[in-house]
Amino acid sequence: MNAWKTVGVLVPALMLGVTGCATPGKRTATGAAAGAIVGGAAGAMVGEDFEGAAVGAGVGAVAGAAVGNYLDKQARELEQVADTRRTDEGLLLNLRSELLFETDSAVLTESAIAQVSRIGDILVKYPEDRIRIEGHTDSRGEGPYNEALSMRRAEAVQRVLISRGVQPQQMMVLGMGETEPVAPNETVAGRSANRRVELHIDVPRAS
Secondary structure, three states: OOHHHHHHHHHHHHHHHHHOOOOOOHHHHHHHHHHHHHHHHHHHHHHOOHHHHHHHHHHHHHHHHHHHHHHHHHHHHHOOOOEEEEOOOOEEEEEEHHHHEOOOOOOEOHHHHHHHHHHHHHHOOOOOOEEEEEEEOOOOOOHHHHHHHHHHHHHHHHHHHHHOOOOHHHEEEEEEEOOOOOOOOOOHHHHHHHOEEEEEEEOOOOO
16 A cells, blocks of 8 residues: 555544544543554554554544543543542542541541442442552651551542442552642641542553
């Protein structure tokens, strides 16, 4: 196949990835485009020619759009119960620790159990999810103590999710302590922002 024919094959395939499955939002289109590029590269390696690249681009576009749709649908549901945003990797739920726990405690309050339960009721509908639960603290206190406290808090959230049917094998729990602040620890507002539990959600590209 000559170069001009190659362009004629690849460009429609890439445009299909960008526009063909974008109904839920621009993020889906972005996922489709990324899938088309990755798929095109894979197809070229497998097919060792431009036809292989075109086929791979089409397959990658469909896969990327499917993942984007899957995450967009989840995001719309989760936004109703928690601070949720899309990231390059998937979804991020930010749960402020002062709304979940009493000071220096890893025991969820009754209102926190209700909120995390609602999150679990949504996540259980998405069995393809991979969920990383990270506990974070501010910089007050000793490092080892903060790491242990953040781990216990993340585990408390995990236990509620399991009680709602989310599978343990879907989840990874990490205690990050004070190592990943999102604001300066020198102010009250900054310390408050740093005390949090984050749920990072992604889905294997193959699904």
